[in-house]
Amino acid sequence: MADLATSLRTALDGPYAAVRDNTRDQLVKTGVLTDPTLSLDEQRTRTREALMALASTGLPAAGFATAHGGEGDVAATLIGFEMLVHSDVSLMVKAGVQWGLFGGAIENLGTERHHNRYLPGVVTGDLLGCFAMTETGHGSDVQSLETTATYDAATGEFVIDSPTPSARKDYIGGAAHDATLAAVFAQLVTAGPGETPESKGVHCVLVPIRDAAGADLPGVTTSDCGVKGGLNGVDNGRIVFDQVRVPRENLLDQYASVAEDGTYTSPIENPNRRFFTMLGTLIRGRVSIAGAAGAAARHALALAVRYALERRQFGAPDSDEEVLLMDYRTHQRRLLPALARSYALQIAQNDLVTTLARIQGGGAPADPKEQRDLEALAAGVKAYATAHATSTIQECREACGGAGYMAANRLTSLRADIDVFTTFEGDNTVLMQLVGKELLTGYADEVRGLDPVGMASFAVSNAAEVVLERTPVAPLVARLRDASKRDGDEPDLLDRGTQISLLTDREEHLLETLARRMQAARKASGAEAFTAFNRAQDHLVHLGRAHVERVVLESFVTAVAEVEDEHTRTVLDAVCDLYALSVVEQDKSWFLEHRRLSVGRAKNVTTSINALCERLRPHARDLVDAFGIPDSLLEVEMLDGVE
Amino acid sequence: MADLATSLRTALDGPYAAVRDNTRDQLVKTGVLTDPTLSLDEQRTRTREALMALASTGLPAAGFATAHGGEGDVAATLIGFEMLVHSDVSLMVKAGVQWGLFGGAIENLGTERHHNRYLPGVVTGDLLGCFAMTETGHGSDVQSLETTATYDAATGEFVIDSPTPSARKDYIGGAAHDATLAAVFAQLVTAGPGETPESKGVHCVLVPIRDAAGADLPGVTTSDCGVKGGLNGVDNGRIVFDQVRVPRENLLDQYASVAEDGTYTSPIENPNRRFFTMLGTLIRGRVSIAGAAGAAARHALALAVRYALERRQFGAPDSDEEVLLMDYRTHQRRLLPALARSYALQIAQNDLVTTLARIQGGGAPADPKEQRDLEALAAGVKAYATAHATSTIQECREACGGAGYMAANRLTSLRADIDVFTTFEGDNTVLMQLVGKELLTGYADEVRGLDPVGMASFAVSNAAEVVLERTPVAPLVARLRDASKRDGDEPDLLDRGTQISLLTDREEHLLETLARRMQAARKASGAEAFTAFNRAQDHLVHLGRAHVERVVLESFVTAVAEVEDEHTRTVLDAVCDLYALSVVEQDKSWFLEHRRLSVGRAKNVTTSINALCERLRPHARDLVDAFGIPDSLLEVEMLDGVE
Missing domain, CATH: 1.10.540 (Butyryl-Coa Dehydrogenase, subunit A; domain 1)
Structure with a gap:
């Protein structure tokens, strides 16, 4: 057994x-x-x-x-x-x-x-490359990149150029030293016979940047970003192109091609859709970062919980021994809700990876709706998991006091290394807004490509159409939710259906009210429209987060139900409760303000979380051992005395 | 002008x-x-x-x-x-x-x-020393230090010893390399004629640790903590003592002395009071760290606000230019409330320093009550300011995206360097509890020395005596508060008196309910008593924070009123509103649950904060320039293009 x-x-x-x-x-x-x-x-x-x-x-x-x-x-x-x-x-x-x-x-x-x-x-690995998307001037706003790839029909070449200082490729991993070939994202400028050259939007072109000896190729100037806040094993650098010529064949032409005479063709008519289709295939970067953030948070929790099960401070009652850190409520409160969220995220990540493999792994073109849902979820989970990792590792560092600050104990380097996760592969604030926009379904193609201003002038012609078009919900989840709705009594916070309903309800309310705000905004224009959008920005971020938290909970709920061993399921059940109630607690004032929780019930959220922490306390070691991080990778100075 | x-x-x-x-x-x-x-x-x-x-x-x-x-x-x-x-x-x-x-x-x-x-x-600086208090086994719990200083009447010497591995002095700044003399905190063990040797509690003894050539002295073994998460300009190290002998004169004997024959005397009878009196003189460490944390947060805000006033992302309406980051609501929300808190903290820090100089600077012994209030406030402000610095610098780093992650832009090193502030000079969680305990006045001498268990069995014999014995409130603050109380209407959130009342009221409620819990706990004993205390721990932390936030607001309010220029006062008024309402917003569910805010009023808190951000936006540059950080110290790569 x-x-x-x-x-x-x-x-x-x-x-x-x-x-x-x-x-x-x-x-x-x-x-x-x-x-x-x-x-x-x-x-x-x-x-x-x-x-x-x-x-x-x-x-x-x-x-x-x-x-x-x-x-x-x-x-x-x-x-x-x-x-x-x-x-x-x-x-x-x-x-x-x-x-x-x-x-x-x-x-x-x-x-x-x-x-x-x-x-x-x-x-x-014989050919080391880099992914040259971000520029000094533009990061999250990829559509505004300034680097140009101008087709010269006379020679059949693309001319790659950085026309301004802000067009410099920046923070590019591998660009400082190792990469010899760059996948360069640039405005593709071309013209068919008789046409005026114009940008067809951002496309990707392969550009050799270094020779075998490591010297910059003619027209290419690389430089080194130097020391960073972390990730110093990665050689981030900058690239400036001065009229660098590459053959026409170097355009990555799955979704668009340029004929010898400069004629541009693409199987995807809508430029916005084309752009997002190209970016969409690169979704795994975000999924990968979300996974890595989750792993880093688990690693930190494993270290901090082990330490808290060894470290004693202040006298214990009726005993010569001092009290274990793990036995203090404040300490449980610091570590156990974060641990529960780590459980939820790992299970949700499994589901996300499975969905990605199903949609993108088969070789067949992805269903557009499924692809969009996946993109939104990947963006949202990336933002959610990386913010979780940053705060959790910091909490773990502090929970280990001075020992936590010693580099030998790895918490500070984990924290420093993953710090950039919250802003690379898409800034978290921008990504959460993307999730919110995706939820305005039925309009997705129009909305997703919009910048803040376009978003502001975007008219929701019929609020009724803007409903939560949910990705298929597991039958279990639907059943639990419906059961809780039939119940007329005061909701039981430890009832799974109640928890699901609270999060679903919050998401729906935020979506509906956002749609109404957007509708009102369509009467405005110019600066006023921007103001209207700008004032809805935190609403959009809130909606994105609410969506992610609901989906993550549903993944967790489904996984718990599949556990056969009763004792294991009981423990996991409590972890799931702790996750759900922590989510509610963090947004408790919203639930109170929108009368989803009575004052008494709201106080109950906190007491229930405290009780769950006490219940899970005896399993703390098992809960982190379950992460399956090999012991040898958890050997640090501060845990020298363990076992 | x-x-x-x-x-x-x-x-x-x-x-x-x-x-x-x-x-x-x-x-x-x-x-x-x-x-x-x-x-x-x-x-x-x-x-x-x-x-x-x-x-x-x-x-x-x-x-x-x-x-x-x-x-x-x-x-x-x-x-x-x-x-x-x-x-x-x-x-x-x-x-x-x-x-x-x-x-x-x-x-x-x-x-x-x-x-x-x-x-x-x-x-x-000809004599470089170190402050050898913390041990591997004990940090925040100073009374449990294990190093011993045993008096040997035969030779008139103290024998300094590290009896266990956990008695090793650890994380000591200067111990790795530079320090030649250590101020060692140790259990002073002595016996007068006919007495049995026993520990008289923790005292401080000067112990030479290195010779002029930098070699460890006999019986002393130093080692190096190596790389840390930051502060790598400081040579933190460890010291182990093996029966090191120093003359009797090396005891720092302001508050306790040992006669040649081993007789121990102290002007302070109560051992707890003696211990805290000794520690109390060292209060400036905490005040100093609070100040440094404040300065670091201001530095980061100056960098991030300047960047946000230069960096544009996404198209602007009716303009070829993109929108400045500072014009986005999400960005204002990230930076401006933190900026308001920085203002509040700098003003409160001025007052704290003034109080400290008045109480401790005169040479005369401090009034015990004043000294205690000062200690509580120093502990609380240290915890509050360092937590503020950690979260603010992180927010600033993220608000600068990839640029913020480049070490050349200083945000990551500032963040890493001040990271340990939240746990050294007293762990923040422990310090906030200390503040809470100090507020149980009338019992301070008994309570302050209690560990969690003692605290649990501490009996509040009369709840009525446990009232908020406030440090003298400025007449202006009292007047404002009273005026708001007389008002029968729904409270106006932008009314200064309302803000003061909200924070005062929260503190009083938390104190009263804590006193009641402690009273109930006195019936318990042993493990039960510990449980009772442990369950009140977050209550105690909450009270500590509420106290600090109220005191900080009062400092700010007083300073605003003293500004003569009307335009300046109007702006500072809005900053003060933003601080006060941010404090309320962060604890909004408490105010809702305890019916201090109606649902409508609670929603108003958020809309008022948004409006204040918009109002302060035009002054963003002035607001950070007012920190008076010399431009040359703010020159970083990401701001190369400024002005």
Whole structure:
């Protein structure tokens, strides 16, 4: 019979137990690579070497299509990559750049000639590349990038150029040193015979940037971003292009092509839809970061909970021993709700990865509606998981006091390394707004491409059409929710249906009121319209978050119900309650203001959370052991005295 | 006529304009010392050199009594030290260790022979020392330190010893390399003729640890904490003592002495009171950290606001230009309430420093009640200001996106350097509980020394006696509060009296209900008593915070009223409103649950905050310029294009 930690791990690993176990074995061999005593150059060298070693494990290859020498197992790569965090966050990011972003762009935006020519080297790591999207002037607003790729029909070449200082590619992983080929996102400017040249929007072109000796190629000027707040194993850099010429074939032409004479064609008519279709194939970057953030938070919790089960402070009653930190309410409050959220997020991440693999893994074009839902969810979960990681690791650091501040105990480096997660691959505030916009369904194609101003003038012609067009809800979830609705009594906070209803109801209310505000805004124009939108911005962010929290809860609820062992299910049930009630508590004033909770019930939320913390306290060690982080990766100075 | 920034600066500088201006001039000469490209050794060397340079400016000397070669101007040193953060946080901490903690221990706990022998070298920096309080096993719980100083009457010496591995002194600034003399906190064990040796509690003894060549002295083993999450200019280390003998004269004997025959005497009978009196003289450490945290938050806000006034993203209506980040509501929401809190804290810090200088600066023994109030407030403001700095700098980092993550832009290093502030000089959670305990007046001497268990069995014999015995409230504050009470209408959230009443009322309610819980707990004993206390722990923390927020608001209100220029006062008024309402918003569910706010009024809190953000938006640059941080210390890469 399995012990509690093992059976909880089974629930957390979900369908990915095998790949997780393989990666665990691999990680034990690799060991902890993060080392705060290394210089910048030494860190980069170590990460580059680890990247090459990783290539040889076959994990990166697995994510590519069988036709391209892989196994077509996107899920395996995503799950495996997130676990690299336990060894070194820089390695995870470096791998994500090489195989996820750079390799992913070639595979998903390119066509056969690109696949044949580049992917073998990408997979083995013989061809190191970078993903040159962000510019000094524009990050989250990708459609406004300034770099140009102008087609010259006379020579059959694209001319890549950085026309302004703010067009400089910036913060690009690999650009400072390692990358020889760049996937450059640029305004594609071309003209067919008799046409005036104009930008067809942002497209991706492959541009060699360095020779084999590492020197910049003619017209290319790279520079080094130097020391960062973390992730110093990744060589982020800048690239400036001065009229660099590449052959026409270097355009990644899955969704758009330029004929020899400059004629532009695309199977996707609507420029907005085309742009988002291209970006959509790159969705795994966000999914990957969400997973890595989750893993980092789990790692920190495992360290902090172990420490709290060892460290004693202040005298205990009727005993010579002092009280364990874990026995203090304030300490339980710091760690256990964050732990519950980590459980919820890991299970939701499993589901997200499964959905992504189903929609994108088959080779067939994705259903547009499903693809959009997936994009919104990936954006939302990325924002939610990375914010969770930042606050949780910080809480863990503080919960370990002075010991937590010693670099040898890894909490500060984990925190520093994942810090940028909240703003790269899309700024969290922008992403949560994206989620909100996606929920205005029926209008998605129009709305998703809109900047704040367009959004403001966007007219919701019929508020009734703006309803929550939910991704299919598991029958269990629907049943629980409906059961709670039939109940006439005061809602029981520990009833799963009540919890689901509270979160669903909040999301629906926020969506409806947002639609009404947008409708009112359509009468305005110009500056007024901007003001109207701007004033609704926090509403949009709130809606995005409410959506993510509802979906995450539904994933968790479904997973709990699938656990067969009763004791395990009971414990997981309590963790799920703790997650749900923590979500409600964090937004308690909203529930009170909108009369979803009475004053008495609201106070009950807090007392229930306290009671759940006490109930889960005896299982604290099992709950973090269930994360399945190999012991050898949790060996730090402050835990020297353990067991 | 002064411009807005200048007149706001006058209000913020308060009585300390002269010392601030001097320090500003000094800082411009020093420049920014933080440099992320330096190795650990290079950072330490640079900070040590800067420390010596600082000694020669006379700033450190100013804080010592005139009898000890100083100017008796505690306030000047505290204000000056906090500003060092603009140049380098490590330097501030290193200076705080040398002159605040180490020098302060000698001056305040020692007597004439210690002053004469050591202080001249301490002041000039010729004698570098460390403050060896924290041990591996005990930090915030100082009374449980394990290091022993056992008096040997046969030789007239104290024997300093680390009896267990957890007795090792740990995280001690200066112990890794620079310090030659340590102020060691240890259990003083002695016996007069015919007595059994016993510990008289924790006392401070001076122990030489290194010779002039830097080698450990016999019986002393130092080691290096190595790389930390920040503050790498400070050489934190560990010290283990193996029966190290020092002369009897090395006991700092202001509050307790040991006669040649081992007889222990102290002018303070009650051991708890004695202990806290000793610690109380060291209060400036906390005040200093609170000030430094405030300065760090202001520095980050100055950077992030300047960036937000330069950086544009997404198209603007009826314009070719994109929208400034500062014009987005979400961005205003991230930065402006934090800015308002920074204003409130700087003004409250001025008052705290003034009170400290008045109580402790005169040479006369402090009034016990005043001293206690000061200690509670220093603990509370330290916890409040450091938590504020951590979250604010993080918000600023994220508000600058990828640029914020580049070490050259200083936000990540500021964040990393001040990270430990939330847990050193007393863990924030423990400190906020201390504030709560202090508020149970009439019992302070009994309560303050109690550990959680003692606290649990502490009996409040008469709840009526447990009332808020407030430090004298400024007449203006009392008048405003009373006026709002007389008003029968629905409270106006922008009315100053209403704001004061909301915060006062919350504090009083929390105190009364806590007293009732403690009273109920006195019937319990042992494990039950612990449980009763433990369940009240978050209540205690909440009370501590509520107290600090009320006191900070009162400082702010008073300062606003003193501003003569009407335009300046109007702006500062709005900042004060924003602070007050942000405090209410953060705890909005409490106000709703306790029916201090109706649902309608609660929604109004949020809309009022949004409106205040819009009102203050045009003044954003003036508001951060008023911090008076020299431009040269704000020059970073991401602001290259400014002005």
